[in-house]
Amino acid sequence: MEQRTLSDGGAGLGVSTLCLGTMYFGTTVDEQRAFAVLDRFIEAGGTFIDTANTYSFWVPGGTGVESEALLGRWLASRRVRDRVVLATKVGALPDPPGAAWPEHAEGLSHDVVRTQAVASMRRLGTDHLDVYYAHIEDRRTSLDDTVATFASLVTDGLVRVTGCSNHAAWRLATARQIARAAGLPGFTCVQQRHTYLRPRPGAEFGSNPHISAELLDYAREEPDLTVLGYSVLLSGAYTRPDRPLPEQYDHPDSHRRLAVLADVAKELGATPNQVVLAWLLRSDPPVLPVLGVSSVSQLDECLGALELELDDELQRRLDDAA
Template sequence: MKYRTIGTDPATRREVSVLSLGAMLMGTKTDEATSFAILDRYVEAGGTFIDTSDNYAFWENGTQGGESEGLLGRWRRSRGIGSEIVIATKLGARPLAPGTSYVDNPEGLSAKIIRESASRSLETLGVDRLDVLYAHIEDPTVELSETVSGFADLVSEGLVGLLGVSNHWIWRVERARALAASAGVPGYEVLQYSHSYLRARTDLSELSPDGDQGPASGELLSYVRAQPELALVAYSPLLSGRYVREDKPWEARYDHGGTAPRLAALAEVAAETGATANQVVLSWLIGGSIPVIPLVGASSVEQLNESIEAVDLELTADQRARLDAA
């Protein structure tokens, strides 16, 4: 395994594995025994960065979520896991009632909700401090200053280590970070967005009720390049298996002239390296000019092993140049 440091403050920064494991469906779609086996294999391989949310996975059983955090708490206790494993969770998108969703009934990002939801996650995960806590979705009903101070208070009290943000418009991220800097309090340092090798059509991104900006844009990547202290975590890097599964059609956002050349370059490099297309994508993300931490899911140990092996795949300068240029 390889590692990188996220965060800048010596009191809260952490060294994490360059491959993060998503626990979204653990405890619901992925049963407990299989989930424990996947988590055990990840740690055995040197993985140290696990991702969840307080709303995972409410849509599976019509709940408010919490099943994923609950499973991770049971796994931690059964294995004697301590602070050596960094667990990131999120708040803001938990439905306020079973049978609803984050689109029509989200908990939001008020100072009150931030404190209540963080306290619940601390208890469910069985930890004294949340290593990384993300603002999961936008909440346009609350002033940014209230959200910024609500998160910062948790850091100052030692209840949270690093702050992160996911699925927010970049101008809102910058405004929130500017507010934090002017107040002299901790701000967002970890950004989590959908990002992969294929480029998505930007003309299909519309402002949704939760402020989701869609896959990582050139603007976001430019922002991270200009702010090297930020860490970018890429969820859905393998596009739900579409790189290797012909039975999964491409979404409309990838229906454009740039997709075929990129897939051809990907297939060419995969053939040269003897790796799978998935592994080439992960290696491309990890070793790029903008370092990215891919966040992968797995429904079996075999799927996880494919991703783990990608960490040691070294693309040549020529291969990387061809992938970039396609």
């Protein structure tokens, strides 16, 4: 699988172009199926694996430790830690457990970030995290403090690359300016909700917003910033008639774009899912998809996107559909 480089202030950290998300591993995706997907991903050349200390607290019986704990068992049984780039997140876990969310998210204070980093490493069975994200915004903690705390994890050798998820473009830009002014390692990854369809104007996503035009514009001007997208396949809505479009995307613009997507997929002999993934990878700026799959067959379909050749004309047709 082709590799991309995440900036870490040095030679960079190589990752696979597709990132495997593990949100439901250990809860709705049982261990046997999760291990099979992980094994296939590694076999296909994948290296980049994404989790969080919250996955999946909202599932009945879930507490948030399930995904990291499962990954730790898989890494120990397969002995592939040196072949894997591990990304996890902090800041969104309800505190106390069961409290209203996101009003009572744990936040990004120094104590929370440092304590949870150690807890994540323990569950994952590793002595360092490759990528560590501020999961959602915490307006109670100053950006200066957040930047300093994440930077301290890098300088202490506990984390290689830091990033943020679900942050406004101005918050990301300000955090990076603070780091530069202080000579500290700053956020070089941003993970945001993103897909081929555009949400209707005014659509609400709560604490998990769709990527903004401002953030994409900012990323184009920042060569050391890598953009990742989650929920890229809309939980199967592109290909499964039993999965309607999320209401935020169900508007006339989407139906026009879906028609163009279907035409391009037919011309290429591909599935709409594969075209969406190829479009993201070829976009400006390029977006690394975080795959949310629950079976080997779903993963294999996604891997097929790497074989697609979107030329300039096809990319333009997809971009300009409206």
